[in-house]
Amino acid sequence: MEVKNDKDFIATLREHGLQVTYQRLAIYQALYFTKEHPSAEAIYQQVRKRFPMISLGTVYKTLEKLYEVGLIQKVSPITEVARYDAITGPHHHMVCLECQSIQDADSIVGAQKISVPEQNGFRVLRQQVVLHGYCPACKGSITDSQS
Amino acid sequence: MEVKNDKDFIATLREHGLQVTYQRLAIYQALYFTKEHPSAEAIYQQVRKRFPMISLGTVYKTLEKLYEVGLIQKVSPITEVARYDAITGPHHHMVCLECQSIQDADSIVGAQKISVPEQNGFRVLRQQVVLHGYCPACKGSITDSQS
DNA sequence: ATTCTTGCAAACGGTTTGCACATAC
């Protein structure tokens, strides 16, 4: 968590094979210097203060690029559309990045329950563990390299 | 996981304060008897085989109702819109059900790393723990009872 | 000079909403 300056950000983008534009710099920095876990819209509003001409489309494209190369994380959604489950007890899910199939992960995560004391003043009602990866069917058919 | 018959389903719906319709029965049962974690669209297609007149809108409304009373679970999305995070290391999130704010949960879940052997043939690349609940700011302002 | 990126606007698709009719209670 060292403090980064503009040069560091530029270097980071280059290291990840991205062309450097002031838009990308602004978007990445806006995200880097907040703890808010903002939406694309929120980032857009933030960046627009400095660069009024930037478009929401660019924000989406840039976030997707940054996500692809691993510079940022998507908190959600896990899958493209909502998925439902009649099993309401606490259990976890494995989501295939390729075919979007979901398997229950009880057998894997097993008895390892995460203890969540009511702490930080956050009252926890549910917990959900999501494992992202490749299911047996898709694992073999992945040809391109995964970082 | 006892095997339920129609009467049981009807009773379950009633116990949760829901009026019983054959649409609700069909939707709930379709979800109950699959491990596929289907989308609303998939459930719609399934139920339509028996009840061709059912509409997709009804499926959505019913799923939302079932979710509200706790009979089913939503696997995703966690929040209404995608949210981003520049911290790419494995860490977890607390999502406030009220204001949709997201906090990092490292301090709570702490060092409890979930060991995920490559098992079941599922290759796990990332894991994400999401805690749903109420943040300090919203906790006080919740007036209606939570089941 | 070539390739990649931006901005704009339209399209897309999952989900929600409004309303008249039908059904559950």
Added chain:
DNA sequence: GTATGTGCAAACCGTTTGCAAGAAT
């Protein structure tokens, strides 16, 4: 009889896409 649920279609809104102009290498 009254409240609730359904079906249909339109609206909604976050996100993606296509394309011409602009910027990065």
